[in-house]
Amino acid sequence: MQISGLFFICFVCILWPSLVSGQGHVLDKPVTELCLNCICEAISGCNATAICINPEKGACGIFRITWAYWVDAGKLTINGELPESEHAFIHCANDPHCAANTVQNYMKQFNQDCNDDGEMDCLDYARIHKLGAYSCKGDLPYNYQSTFEECIENYEDQGFE
Numbered sequence: 001m002q003i004s005g006l007f008f009i010c011f012v013c014i015l016w017p018s019l020v021s022g023q024g025h026v027l028d029k030p031v032t033e034l035c036l037n038c039i040c041e042a043i044s045g046c047n048a049t050a051i052c053i054n055p056e057k058g059a060c061g062i063f064r065i066t067w068a069y070w071v072d073a074g075k076l077t078i079n080g081e082l083p084e085s086e087h088a089f090i091h092c093a094n095d096p097h098c099a100a101n102t103v104q105n106y107m108k109q110f111n112q113d114c115n116d117d118g119e120m121d122c123l124d125y126a127r128i129h130k131l132g133a134y135s136c137k138g139d140l141p142y143n144y145q146s147t148f149e150e151c152i153e154n155y156e157d158q159g160f161e
Helices: 005-021 033-044 067-072 088-093 096-110 122-131 142-157
Strands: none
Touching: 033 096, 033 122, 033 142, 067 088, 067 096, 088 096, 096 122, 122 142
16 A cells, blocks of 8 residues: 555645644544544555444444544534434534544543553554454454555655654
């Protein structure tokens, strides 16, 4: 998988406003833009067209967020929608800005050293995102792990950290 500089720039353009504007209630953002990008790439290929319209059918949006994940992350919403609204979860999960902020909140809530390397970093966030907060020490699915690692390596090869 070759990640072009243009892809990185376009993805950052999509997420950057939410990462700096504090949409919702995200105040501290532990996950870097690069890390968010690689989690997105590994979990969904950052496919923004594969949205969901029914939360009972699984995970939604580019980060494939579940309803329970969204709840644990604080029920962020867009456009002043009430969290109790019937479609609040779907609207947030399918919106790249709200979804990225949901990931940020989830990582703040469940920040831990999943791989026992003494650091809490992007590798841990990728594990927490895919395996969940209470199972992050388990084995990652091969495709997810290899796509994630290749994404990180490609950015490092391009001089990004």
